[in-house]
Amino acid sequence: MIVRPLESEHEMFRDSVRKFLQAEAVPYMEEWRQQGVVDREIFRKAGENGFLFMWAEERFGGLGLEDFRYEQVLIEELYRAGCGDIFIPTHNRLVGRYLGNLASEEQKDRFYPGCISGDTILGIAMTEPDTGSDLAAMKSRAVDCGDHWRLNGAKTYISNGIIGDLFVVAARTSDAKHGVGLFLVERGMEGFSRGRNLDKLGMKAQDTAELFFDNVRIPKTNQLGEPDKGFYYLMQNLAEERLQSATCSLANASAALDETLEFTKERKVFGNPVASFQNNRFQFASMRTELDVAQVYVDRCVQAQNAGELSGADAAKVKLFCSELEGRVVDQCLQFHGSAGYMDEYRISRRYADARISRIYAGTSEVMREIISRDMGLDYRIKNA
Incomplete structure (x- = not known):
C-alpha cells in the first residue's frame, strides 16, 4: 500500500477525533436526523477539543495549524463514523477562511473567539433562487448609505442556515458584471430572517435553509474586504x-x-x-x-x-x-x-x-x-x- 503523506501528529489527531465522535456524536446522530438539525452543543464540544478554526492564531485561542491535512483527517473521521452531516468543516474552512483571508484585525478580535469556541456558528450565503451555480446572475443587492450598507435579497440552500450565527453574504454592489461585495450578517440583525428548514434527500441532520434580507442595516465594520471584489x-x-x-x-x-x-x-x-x-x-x-x-x-x-x-x-x-x-x-x-x-x-x-x-x-x-x-x-x- 502506498504510504500517505501524513505524519505522526496527523495520526495522533485522527485518534483524538475518532474518540471524540464516538463519545459525543455517534450516539446522537439518529436523534439529530429526526429533528433535522444537530444540537449546537456539538460545536461547543468540538471547540473545547480544539477542532474548530485550527488554523487560527494562538492569540485568539486557535492552534495555528494552517496545514490542510488536519482538516482532511477531520473530514475522513466524520465520514468514517457516519457523521458527515455535521458540517464542522463548512464552519472551519469553507466559510472560516473568508475571515482568515479578508477580516480586519477588529473583525478578528470580534468574531474569532466565538468561532473557535463554537459559540458562533458560520454559514455562507451565495446561492439564490433561480441562479444556482451562476454567481454572476445574483440579484441580492447592497446599497452604500454612507456609514452603513442596506442589504436586500434572498438566498437559498444555505448550510447551517438554521443554527448559524454569522453569515458571509454575497450581494451586488454595482451594475458591473462582477460588482459584488461580501458582508457579515449576524443573528438578530433587524430585517434578517430565515425560512423553513428544507427537507432533503440526504444529509438529514444538516440544516439547510432559506435566508431573507429586508433592508438589513449592515455597518461598515461588517464589510469583508473591498466592496467590489467579492466575485x-x-x-x-x-x-x-x-x-x-x-x-x-x-x-x-x-x-x-x-x-x-x-x-x-x-x-x-x-x-x-x-x-x-x-x-x-x-x-x-x-x-x-x-x-x-x-x-x-x-x-x-x-x-x-x-x-x-x-x-x-x-x-x-x-x-x-x-x-x-x-x-x-x-x-x-x-x-x-x-x-x-x-x-x-x-x-x-x-x-x-x-x-x-x-x-x-x-x-x-x-x-x-x-x-x-x-x-x-x-x-x-x-x-x-
Missing part, C-alpha cells in the same frame, strides 16, 4: 471549497467500501459469502483500485493547497473525479447489501442518499467540466470570436 474573493476560495468537497466524497466512498466488504463476508447467497463470488471480488478489486488512485490525487492536491499552488482547474478535476467515483461506489455497495441496503437501519442507505449532493454542491459536475475544458483551451464562446 474575485469567491473565485479565490472556491478551489479550497472544491478540494474539501472531493475529500468528503472520497471519505464517504472509502467508508462505504470498508463497511460493505465486512457485510458481504458475512451475508450468504447459495450457501456462500457474497464477497466470495468472482464477479463481486473483481468489482471490489476495481473499486479499491480507483479509491486508492483517487486518494493519491487528493493527497497531492492537499499538498498543492498547503503550498498555495492549487489551481481552479485542478480543484475542478479532483472535485469532479471524486464526486463521480463516490456515486458509483456507494451505488454498487448498496447493491451488494441487497434489500438490506434500502433500509435506513443500515448505514449504506444513509451514505447513498448523502452522496447524491456531491455532484451538485460546490459547483455541479457540468460546471466542473466547463472549467476544465476552458483550461484546455476549449470554449464555446470561440465561435463568436
Whole structure:
C-alpha cells in the first residue's frame, strides 16, 4: 500500500477525533436526523477539543495549524463514523477562511473567539433562487448609505442556515458584471430572517435553509474586504471549497467500501459469502483500485493547497473525479447489501442518499467540466470570436 503523506501528529489527531465522535456524536446522530438539525452543543464540544478554526492564531485561542491535512483527517473521521452531516468543516474552512483571508484585525478580535469556541456558528450565503451555480446572475443587492450598507435579497440552500450565527453574504454592489461585495450578517440583525428548514434527500441532520434580507442595516465594520471584489474573493476560495468537497466524497466512498466488504463476508447467497463470488471480488478489486488512485490525487492536491499552488482547474478535476467515483461506489455497495441496503437501519442507505449532493454542491459536475475544458483551451464562446 502506498504510504500517505501524513505524519505522526496527523495520526495522533485522527485518534483524538475518532474518540471524540464516538463519545459525543455517534450516539446522537439518529436523534439529530429526526429533528433535522444537530444540537449546537456539538460545536461547543468540538471547540473545547480544539477542532474548530485550527488554523487560527494562538492569540485568539486557535492552534495555528494552517496545514490542510488536519482538516482532511477531520473530514475522513466524520465520514468514517457516519457523521458527515455535521458540517464542522463548512464552519472551519469553507466559510472560516473568508475571515482568515479578508477580516480586519477588529473583525478578528470580534468574531474569532466565538468561532473557535463554537459559540458562533458560520454559514455562507451565495446561492439564490433561480441562479444556482451562476454567481454572476445574483440579484441580492447592497446599497452604500454612507456609514452603513442596506442589504436586500434572498438566498437559498444555505448550510447551517438554521443554527448559524454569522453569515458571509454575497450581494451586488454595482451594475458591473462582477460588482459584488461580501458582508457579515449576524443573528438578530433587524430585517434578517430565515425560512423553513428544507427537507432533503440526504444529509438529514444538516440544516439547510432559506435566508431573507429586508433592508438589513449592515455597518461598515461588517464589510469583508473591498466592496467590489467579492466575485474575485469567491473565485479565490472556491478551489479550497472544491478540494474539501472531493475529500468528503472520497471519505464517504472509502467508508462505504470498508463497511460493505465486512457485510458481504458475512451475508450468504447459495450457501456462500457474497464477497466470495468472482464477479463481486473483481468489482471490489476495481473499486479499491480507483479509491486508492483517487486518494493519491487528493493527497497531492492537499499538498498543492498547503503550498498555495492549487489551481481552479485542478480543484475542478479532483472535485469532479471524486464526486463521480463516490456515486458509483456507494451505488454498487448498496447493491451488494441487497434489500438490506434500502433500509435506513443500515448505514449504506444513509451514505447513498448523502452522496447524491456531491455532484451538485460546490459547483455541479457540468460546471466542473466547463472549467476544465476552458483550461484546455476549449470554449464555446470561440465561435463568436
